[in-house]
Amino acid sequence: MSTNICWARWLAAACAIVVLALGSALVIVSITLSRVSAVPGTGSADAGFARDMAVHHQQAVELSLIVRDRTDDDDVRRLAYDIVNTQANQRGMLLGRLAVWGLPKSSQHPPMAWMGRHDMHQRPHQGNLMPGMATSSQIEALRKAEGPAAEVLYLQLLTEHHRAGVEMARSGSTLATDPLVKDLAASMLRGQQAEIALMAKLLEQRGS
Known part of the structure; x- marks a missing residue:
């Protein structure tokens, strides 16, 4: 038993x-x-935002590195330094996210197609792949400018750059599904809006 x-x-x-x-x-x-x-698909808003903003950020970093050597103005150099550090770091996070998802860094989809806004589409022109991006001629002009002229041109180019970036970040924070991407897009939206306001003041001080 x-x-x-x-x-x-x-x-x-x-x-x-x-x-x-x-x-x-x-x-x-x-x-x-x-x-x-x-895991988002290659045509998703998450992937599209990551790819497009990485490209957008790359040019902002390039412009900032150029003006750093074209002026001695502390305010402009400080802004350029902040943008280089912030956007290079954000770009690395976006590309890292694509790597985690196993998605390519480039796509055959038109830039900003993920936003669903046809008014944001444009045909590439002199390296200007997306709205707000400077053309190769404008970048070359910045390389040749010095002092106040370089400061004004940089601030003007970057203001337009940021305005398009704000539209992209706003769409990214709304359309993306990945929590990290949504938070990053929202952070970009706040940061670039603040920098647009700062650049407006800097341009006003320079009579532009």
């Missing part, structure tokens, strides 16, 4: 272990499937 009781207890314990193991396996499978399904 005692043997039967021990056997029954052992069997119950074994069944409990099997049930727990199956439950754990189901949880793991569920989490894995949810993660897989959460």
Whole structure:
């Protein structure tokens, strides 16, 4: 009788272990499937925002590095320094997100197509791939300018650059589904709006 009781207890314990193991396996499978399904597609707003803003940021960094060597003005150099550090870091986060998702850094989709706004589309012109981006001629003009002339041109180019960036960031914060991308887009929106206001003051001080 005692043997039967021990056997029954052992069997119950074994069944409990099997049930727990199956439950754990189901949880793991569920989490894995949810993660897989959460990966944005290559044509998603998340991927489009990451790609386009990475390109947009790259030019803002380039413009800022150029003006840094074309002026001695502390305010403009400080702004340029902040933009280089902030946008280079954000660009790295966006490209890193694409890498985590296993998506390419470039796409055959037109720039900003993910926003669903046809008025934001444009044909590339002299390296100007998206609204707000400076042309190669404008960048060359900045390279040749010095002092106040370089400051004004930089602030004008970057203001237009930021205005388009704000539109993209606003759409990214609304349309993206990845929490990190949504938070990053919202942060960009706030930061670039503040910098637009600052650049307006700097331009006014320079009579432009």
